[in-house]
Amino acid sequence: MRILLLVLVALAAGCAAVAPEQPAPQQPPENAAVASLMHSAHADADAGRLASAEASLERALRIDPRNPRLWQQLAGVRLQQGDYAQAESLAARSNSWAGADDVLRAENWRLIAEARRARGDDAGAHEALERAEHYGR
Amino acid sequence: MARRAKPGRARRLLRLGLLALALGASAYVLYLDQRVRHEFEGRRFALPAKIYARPLELHVGLRVPETDVLRELRELGYRPAVRAGESGWYVENGDTLEISVRPFIFWDGPQPAKQLRVTFGDGGVTGLADAQGAPLALARLEPLLIGGIYPTNNEDRVLVRLAEVPKTLIGELIAVEDRRFYTHWGFDPRGLARAAYSMATGHRIEGGSTLTQQLVKNFFLSPERTLGRKLTELAMAVLLELHYSKNEILETYLNEIYLGQDRDRAIHGVGLAAQFYFGKPIEDLTPAESALLVALVKGPGYYDPFRHPKRALERRNLVLREAREQHALTDEQYQVARATDLGLNPQRAMGTSPYPAFVDLVHRQLLRDYDEADLRSEGLRIFSTLDPRVQGAAERALADRLDAFDRERRFGAPGLEGAVVVADSQTGEVQALVGGRDARYQGFNRALDAARQVGSLLKPAIYLTALEQPSRYTLATLLDDSPFTWKARGAEPWRPVNYDRRFHGAVALRTALANSYNVASARLGTELGIDKVIATAHKLGIEHELPPYASTLLGAADLSPFELAQMYQTIASGGFRVPLHAIRDVTTQDGRPLKRYPLAVEQAFQAAPVYLLVAALQDVVRDGTAKSLADWLPPEIGAAGKTGTTNDQRDAWFAGFTGDRVGVVWVGYDDNRAARLLGASSALPVWGETMAALEPQPLVLPAPAGIEQTWIDPQTGLRADATCAGAVELPFADGSAPQARAPCASVASGAGVKSWFERIFGL
Numbered sequence: 001m002r003i004l005l006l007v008l009v010a011l012a013a014g015c016a017a018v019a020p021e022q023p024a025p026q027q028p029p030e031n032a033a034v035a036s037l038m039h040s041a042h043a044d045a046d047a048g049r050l051a052s053a054e055a056s057l058e059r060a061l062r063i064d065p066r067n068p069r070l071w072q073q074l075a076g077v078r079l080q081q082g083d084y085a086q087a088e089s090l091a092a093r094s095n096s097w098a099g100a101d102d103v104l105r106a107e108n109w110r111l112i113a114e115a116r117r118a119r120g121d122d123a124g125a126h127e128a129l130e131r132a133e134h135y136g137r
Numbered sequence: 138m139a140r141r142a143k144p145g146r147a148r149r150l151l152r153l154g155l156l157a158l159a160l161g162a163s164a165y166v167l168y169l170d171q172r173v174r175h176e177f178e179g180r181r182f183a184l185p186a187k188i189y190a191r192p193l194e195l196h197v198g199l200r201v202p203e204t205d206v207l208r209e210l211r212e213l214g215y216r217p218a219v220r221a222g223e224s225g226w227y228v229e230n231g232d233t234l235e236i237s238v239r240p241f242i243f244w245d246g247p248q249p250a251k252q253l254r255v256t257f258g259d260g261g262v263t264g265l266a267d268a269q270g271a272p273l274a275l276a277r278l279e280p281l282l283i284g285g286i287y288p289t290n291n292e293d294r295v296l297v298r299l300a301e302v303p304k305t306l307i308g309e310l311i312a313v314e315d316r317r318f319y320t321h322w323g324f325d326p327r328g329l330a331r332a333a334y335s336m337a338t339g340h341r342i343e344g345g346s347t348l349t350q351q352l353v354k355n356f357f358l359s360p361e362r363t364l365g366r367k368l369t370e371l372a373m374a375v376l377l378e379l380h381y382s383k384n385e386i387l388e389t390y391l392n393e394i395y396l397g398q399d400r401d402r403a404i405h406g407v408g409l410a411a412q413f414y415f416g417k418p419i420e421d422l423t424p425a426e427s428a429l430l431v432a433l434v435k436g437p438g439y440y441d442p443f444r445h446p447k448r449a450l451e452r453r454n455l456v457l458r459e460a461r462e463q464h465a466l467t468d469e470q471y472q473v474a475r476a477t478d479l480g481l482n483p484q485r486a487m488g489t490s491p492y493p494a495f496v497d498l499v500h501r502q503l504l505r506d507y508d509e510a511d512l513r514s515e516g517l518r519i520f521s522t523l524d525p526r527v528q529g530a531a532e533r534a535l536a537d538r539l540d541a542f543d544r545e546r547r548f549g550a551p552g553l554e555g556a557v558v559v560a561d562s563q564t565g566e567v568q569a570l571v572g573g574r575d576a577r578y579q580g581f582n583r584a585l586d587a588a589r590q591v592g593s594l595l596k597p598a599i600y601l602t603a604l605e606q607p608s609r610y611t612l613a614t615l616l617d618d619s620p621f622t623w624k625a626r627g628a629e630p631w632r633p634v635n636y637d638r639r640f641h642g643a644v645a646l647r648t649a650l651a652n653s654y655n656v657a658s659a660r661l662g663t664e665l666g667i668d669k670v671i672a673t674a675h676k677l678g679i680e681h682e683l684p685p686y687a688s689t690l691l692g693a694a695d696l697s698p699f700e701l702a703q704m705y706q707t708i709a710s711g712g713f714r715v716p717l718h719a720i721r722d723v724t725t726q727d728g729r730p731l732k733r734y735p736l737a738v739e740q741a742f743q744a745a746p747v748y749l750l751v752a753a754l755q756d757v758v759r760d761g762t763a764k765s766l767a768d769w770l771p772p773e774i775g776a777a778g779k780t781g782t783t784n785d786q787r788d789a790w791f792a793g794f795t796g797d798r799v800g801v802v803w804v805g806y807d808d809n810r811a812a813r814l815l816g817a818s819s820a821l822p823v824w825g826e827t828m829a830a831l832e833p834q835p836l837v838l839p840a841p842a843g844i845e846q847t848w849i850d851p852q853t854g855l856r857a858d859a860t861c862a863g864a865v866e867l868p869f870a871d872g873s874a875p876q877a878r879a880p881c882a883s884v885a886s887g888a889g890v891k892s893w894f895e896r897i898f899g900l
Contacts, residue, residue: 033196036274051733055245058564058721058736063196065563065797066839074736089738093713096744097839 034060034067045077053077068097068104075111084115091115106136166372173376176357182294182392182406184516184726185287188490188499189280190523191566191721192243195255196275197265200832203234203257205526210236212281212525214416214482223421224250232257233264241279244520244722244730248277260832281525284490286500286512291401291489295408296516296726297419299388302407306419306427307387308465313431313456315348316463319383323349323374349374352390396430397437400488404437414442416482424466425474428456442479450479493579494572495523498699498719501585506732507723516726522566522719527798527831531557531569532576534826538819539574539804548789548804548819549812555804555823556583558702558717562799564736565706565715569827570699581807588695589788589803592781592816593653595692597708597750598674599662600650604746605673607870610661612647612749613854618657623687631687633659636782645854647753647867651761653780655691662690676741678703678714692781701792702801708750709777709794711838712742744841745870751777751838752868754793762817763791769825770795775836776828780816789814791821796834800824843871850879857882 037060044053057074064070075090091108098104109132116125193201193209207229211217215236216226228235233256240250253276256264265273287293311318317325325347346354353373377386397404397413404413410430411419422430432452433440442449454475461471490496499521503512511517535555543551557571572582581587603610618641623631633655635641641654649657662670670690671683679701683694699717707714715738723732754777757763762780770776778793788805802820806812814820848864850857854875857864861881867874 031196031198032272033194033198033275051730052245054735055722055733059194061736062561062564062566063194063199065561086735086737089713089740092740093738096711096713096841099839 031064034064034070037063038070038073041073041077045073045080050077050081054081066097068094068099068101071097072104072108072111075108079111079115079118082118084119087115088112102135106132106134109135166376169369169373170376172357173353173373174380177377177381177389181514182296183288183292183514184296185285185293186503186512186515186517186519187282188284188286188496188519188521190283190521190525191568192241192277192280194275194277195253195262195265197262199262200260200834201262201526202260202832203232206234206255206257208529209278209281209525211483213239213278223417225417235268236278238276239279242724242728243277244518244724244728244733247728248279251276280520283492283521283523283525284487284496286496286503287402287489288513290403292403292405293409293489294392294404294406295412296392297388297406297408299384299391301418301420302391303420303422303424303427305424305460305466305470306407306422306430308463309424309428309431309456309460310348310391310434312460312463312465314351314434315346318348318387321347321349321378323347323376323378324371347374348390349377349386352386352393353377355393355395394434395437396433397441402487402489414481423474423477423480424460424470425453425457425477426480428460428474429453429479431456442481446479453479488577489579491577492523492528492570494576494582494584495521495528495567495570495719497572497582498567498570498585502719503723517731518724518726518728519720520722520724522561522568522721523570524568527559527827528569528571530830531559531571531800531823531827534823534830535571535802536574536576538823538826542804542819548786548814549806549810552806553804553819554583554807555802555820556587556698557800557802557823557827558584558698559798559800559827560702560706560717562706562709562794562797563715565717566721567702567717567719568798570719583803584698587697587803589697589805589809590692590783591694591696591701592692592783592788592790593655593658594701594704594779594781594790594792594801595674595689595694596650596653596658597754597779598677598704599658599665599670599690600646600753601677601708601742601746601750602665602670602673603646603661604749604870605743607745607873610646611869611873611875612645612753612867613849613851613869613875614646615643615854616646616649616654616657616661618642618644618649618654618660621656621660623659623663625687628686631659633691645851647756648761648851650753651756651759653757653762659687659690663687674704676714677707678716678741692783698801698803701790702799705792705794705801706799707741708747708754709799711744711751711841712740712747714739714741745843748838748841748844749868749870751836754778755836758793763793763821765817766793766821766825769822769829770833773835774833776833777836778821778824780821782814782816785811786814787811789816789819791816791824793824794836795828796836798828798831798833800827802827840868844868845871845874847874848882849875850881853879855879855882 037056041053041056054077057070061070071090071094075087075094078090079087091111095105095108109128113125113128113132116128210227218226219228220226224237224239226237233254236253236255238251238253241248252268254266255262265276267273285293350370353370357373392406395403395405396410399413404410407430408419411417411422415426429442432449440449440452457471457474460466499519535557539553539555542548542553554573557569559569560567570584572584620640621633635655640656644654644657667685667687667690674683681696683689703717706717718734720734724730755775758766758776758778763778766776774795776793776795778791781790787809790803792801802823804814804819846866847869848857848859849867850861850864856875856878861879
């Protein structure tokens with residue numbers, strides 16, 4: 001079963017690999033307000049002040065909802081908070097704005113893998129890691 | 138003996154009688170004592186939950202023009218001139234705005250007063266700095282108070298501590314209302330006598346009741362005036378004085394006193410009165426301002442400074458004079474105070490809320506987590522998502538359009554109603570909710586409670602269900618718009634017709650949606666399976682059950698504008714459903730965080746099919762039933778949307794989105810009468826006018842992986858190239874684009890010819 005899954009994943013990854021790269025959606029230059037909020041969210045999350053980090057990131061998202069880094073950082077905070085379902089959804093949301101940024105996609109897939117593993121979904125975690133590998137190359 | 142016995146008996150009877158009276162009186166006093174203590178100590182002022190709008194966040198790049206920032210400052214009660222030593226003012230200087238921001242306790246902590254310099258250009262903020270000119274990344278204004286959840290008597294107050302109340306206010310109050318307050322025992326015979334005297338001489342100033350008596354009256358007693366009442370009041374006043382200090386009594390008095398009326402909202406206490414009349418915290422009141430509050434004690438209606446400014450000014454000056462006489466004010470203070478005008482905050486008649494429909498939504502969402510009683514008494518601070526700018530635009534658009542329609546009688550008799558919901562399409566925050574054309578009216582909330590036929594607004598659920606199967610359906614797939622009959626067991630045969638009463642033969646899927654063809658859509662829906670389409674609608678966010686009949690495909694289901702806004706939010710954010718919500722945070726009255734309402738996202742659909750649906754909904758606006766939106770929004774915005782019109786044209790709908798907002802507008806008659814309403818001509822204008830006022834962001838969905846662009850010949854639905862006349866470039870899920878080439882492409886392009894040969898001969 002597992003092997004079958006692996007084969008499927010590999011196939012899926014292969015298909016994705018031949019898909020033409022999409023151009024990145026036009027990102028406005030990083031807004032100073034967003035940058036400062038991201039910065040304080042980082043500091044808060046590192047210090048374990050997760051509610052503050054969350055509030056800052058939501059505040060930043062209201063200003064710049066197309067910024068995949070913000071969605072990703074919020075996904076990370078949810079992961080720390082133990083809200084794995086939200087962590088996964090938010091990382092997927094980040095992917096949807098990632099454009100051609102494969103490094104970011106790989107990070108998101110690793111985050112999704114971690115969320116799935118924490119939920120006991122090992123197969124899903126494995127699949128997510130494969131995806132991360134694919135983008136991380 | 139007998140002669141002496143008689144008077145003896147009488148005396149004994151008298152003594153007994155007196156004793157009984159004394160006993161009875163003491164029992165009554167004891168009872169009163171218990172009541173006074175119990176109620177005074179157990180007394181907690183019911184503090185309504187306060188609801189705030191979103192705070193305006195200023196930063197470089199904010200697309201809000203200066204006029205709108207100024208409007209918000211005025212609504213916040215900021216004064217248009219420097220006020221030394223105070224916050225809460227602004228100065229306009231060309232395209233630069235100097236703002237002295239008031240301190241405010243946010244959910245994430247207190248924010249001190251500060252001075253900002255904001256530069257505008259190009260319809261938005263281009264510079265933000267502090268008073269010294271050092272650039273700032275971000276600054277927020279305090280949020281507008283937009284309403285509350287009040288006790289049933291609609292008493293509103295802001296509690297203050299005695300230490301916060303200016304000494305001059307207390308001095309003025311005592312000088313006018315109760316000169317011997319600090320020395321009497323709850324009642325003041327001399328004051329009474331003086332009151333009687335001054336009444337006789339016509340110079341009535343004091344009421345004769347001490348502050349303690351006034352408090353007792355407001356607190357415990359009904360307003361009837363009998364001797365018994367008066368005695369009870371006296372006894373209770375004395376008892377209150379026995380148990381509590383003068384300061385405790387005074388503080389309670391200052392918080393209890395009734396000082397005005399704002400529509401249905403009763404203004405109690407000096408804390409709220411300071412805000413209501415002057416737009417400032419109690420600590421900042423000048424002697425003249427406090428004197429006006431003291432003047433109002435005697436009769437807030439009679440001396441209402443908004444309605445009777447002359448009367449109020451005279452009474453205020455009387456208070457000032459008395460205060461100087463009693464040495465509560467120095468001569469200098471008196472002279473300055475007397476020379477100032479009333480200094481009222483430009484009144485913002487609000488009642489319990491200027492936005493009753495939105496407050497209703499907040500209230501309902503709060504009731505999921507809080508008791509009604511707590512909401513009405515605990516003084517919770519609710520930070521909502523309302524954007525007054527968006528709300529204002531939606532209210533104006535709805536009222537102006539409906540007024541015009543009524544005047545022209547274009548759609549039927551006057552009396553049209555409507556509702557608007559606007560939300561941030563990415564975060565799901567509800568920014569505006571209008572429950573009817575009179576947005577101040579606290580009645581039927583059509584945005585939430587009107588259950589109306591939705592018509593074509595449900596069609597995107599059919600098309601999304603189809604586009605989820607790229608091997609069967611693409612935007613170019615030809616659908617059949619020829620006569621169609623649907624037969625189900627136990628039901629009349631159903632024969633849908635098009636709005637133009639014609640059949641259009643083979644039409645591309647995107648064209649069928651763009652022109653809202655009923656027959657093609659119904660046939661498509663039944664092909665897919667009615668239950669599948671209904672499941673899609675639920676996944677999009679429709680919570681109400683939908684009837685499992687074919688007619689549901691064409692919108693024979695009753696839903697509220699709010700529910701449809703949820704459906705279109707999911708589409709607008711590329712398939713990520715974010716529950717529409719109206720609250721961000723709740724804190725206790727002193728600012729301790731209680732609950733956050735975090736952003737929650739759920740991927741309800743894969744990105745590719747939603748991307749295709751959005752492209753089709755953009756076609757609706759570009760050259761379909763919503764073409765007239767071009768009158769409001771330029772084509773670069775790329776807005777997407779859907780019109781809706783129901784049987785007998787009873788309901789008109791428009792739902793759509795730009796890059797940043799999703800909105801739904803409904804227009805119809807409350808009695809559901811047949812009219813001549815059309816989504817495109819009655820609901821769409823309201824939507825267009827609202828969005829046009831809000832600097833919309835262009836709608837550019839990021840193309841997800843697995844989407845490719847291909848040229849198509851719309852006539853045949855086959856592959857074309859740029860040289861084909863009328864060819865369009867459409868997005869397709871990878872591998873789903875038609876392989877066969879249209880004749881134009883095969884002739885015009887060598888490559889096309891080759892591949893055509895390849896196909897024919899299998900090379």
